[in-house]
Amino acid sequence: MTPRPDQPLRIVHAVRAPVGGIIRHILDLANGQADRGHQIALITDSLTGGERAEAALAEIAPRLKLGLYRMPIRREPSPSDLVMWGRFARLIGELKPDVLHGHGAKAGVFMRIVPRPPHAIRVYTPHGGSLHYPKTTLKGQLYSRMERLLMNRTELFLFESEFARRTYERMIGTPNGLVRCVFNGVTAGEFDPIKLAEDATDVAYVGEFRKIKGADLLIDAIAKLRADGLRLTLTLGGDGEESEALNAQVSRLGLTEAVRFVGHVKARAGFANGRLLVVPSRGDSMPYVVIEAAAAGVPMVAANVGGIPEIFGPQHADALFAPSQHAAMADAITAALDHLPAAQERARVLRERIFLHFSQKAMVEGVLSGYRDAFTDR
Structure with missing residues (x-):
């Protein structure tokens, strides 16, 4: 059943490395969504980030009503990815989210290939990710092919800049799902x-x-x-x-x-x-x-x-x-x-x-609006 417009959503965010601007974006987004009554989970790598990641994740953990989950996610393609896929699949099956939001290339793959609840939408924010690899390289060709294969398993593409959207279209193709551009934002x-x-x-x-x-x-x-x-x-x-x-x-x-x-x-x-x-x-x-x-x-x-x-x-x-x-x-x-x-x-x-x-409020509202539009399109 599609969530009502006024209904709190069960949202799972996933990212490989809890470092840099990407984790800053996710934490600000998760905090804003929690402020609006939504239930949030976060899945991230346990191999990177060190003490700074530990401190940042410990700070937000009490606000994540669906939990914080860390597991060893390798940056490069690895045989361990099959094990990680299984862990992602079990977790999504247990949490039964309305929104599966993958950030970056690796988490974006996992969140779109695991079985999802019938009513759920899959959301992808590249954050550069695989788009940094030229198509003239072996990695670039591999990642581009994977991105194209996953196009049909994505209800909503969220880009943080028009540049990212244009780059995706040039390197991968025009997305089949709904596309929104929502700028990153900062707090008061x-x-x-x-x-x-x-x-x-x-x-x-x-x-x-x-x-x-x-x-x-x-x-x-x-x-x-x-x-x-x-x-x-x-x-x-x-x-x-x-x-x-x-x-x-x-x-x-x-x-x-x-x-x-x-x-x-x-x-x-x-x-x-x-x-x-x-x-x-x-x-x-x-x-x-x-x-x-x-x-x-x-x-x-x-x-x-x-x-x-x-x-x-x-x-x-x-x-x-x-x-x-x-x-x-x-x-x-x-x-x-x-x-x-x-x-x-x-x-x-x-x-x-x-x-x-470029405010946090505008960013959070823009992302939530994208979710709602994706549900409506379904």
Whole structure:
């Protein structure tokens, strides 16, 4: 039986790795749905995330009326996937959800191939996932084929940016199910201004240390600017698989006095570490760090890639630079720091845009509206 419009839903969210912007999105979404009386479960990997994931999941666990479930989900295709499929299938059979919402490639597969209750809808949010792999690679071909096979097992596709939707259509095809684009959103407290730290450097980076995030490009840009005679300093806030390589790069370029690593920091604490935030991503869909910084009114320049231009809007295009080019990034940094009052004014105007279009409330309502429309379409 299809749920009534006023009926609380039983919603199961699933994601492989409880790290980064993807888990931030799911936790904000689950909290908002719980606030509206819906019953929520969360399935996620037990192999990744460390203490930060443990703390974040422990905080939300009391709000998950249908439970929190952790199991070892491998990132790459593995023989253990068959065992995980069995565990997912048993759990879905026990919980009898109205909504099976898979986030990212791996969980998106599991949530769409397990048997589902007859009345339930299957929802998929790629969050980049398999879309990061070019179709010219073996992995890209494998993942694209799997995505196409699962199209007919998806009642609702939820994309966090128009860029993600266009990328999916280009790489996979036009979805057969209902399609909605709902921006990520931030909470009211994230619009509070940031107080700059006393020991703030010229430039700050906040995020994961992964190749796609481009921290190595930012280090190269700082090296170029210093070689040109500008004695700029940089704080890198984050950690991840590229940590060792980034430290080695800083040493190799003779930047140990100019670049400091402060480890993982919460976004707002990281923003306070620099007069200018730089987002050097090689690829991104709808990065939370950009939305969070914009909400806080932080002066920022960012790579013109993925869904980032959708956050800035056309009136702030001058804050964007060509991706994967450290020289273009260096020019953008110089321009912003040389005209810091103009960058601060641009940040103030952008903050107003975020308040109107990127709130947690709008995100939660948009997702729930998508669920309801998917039930109606059935």
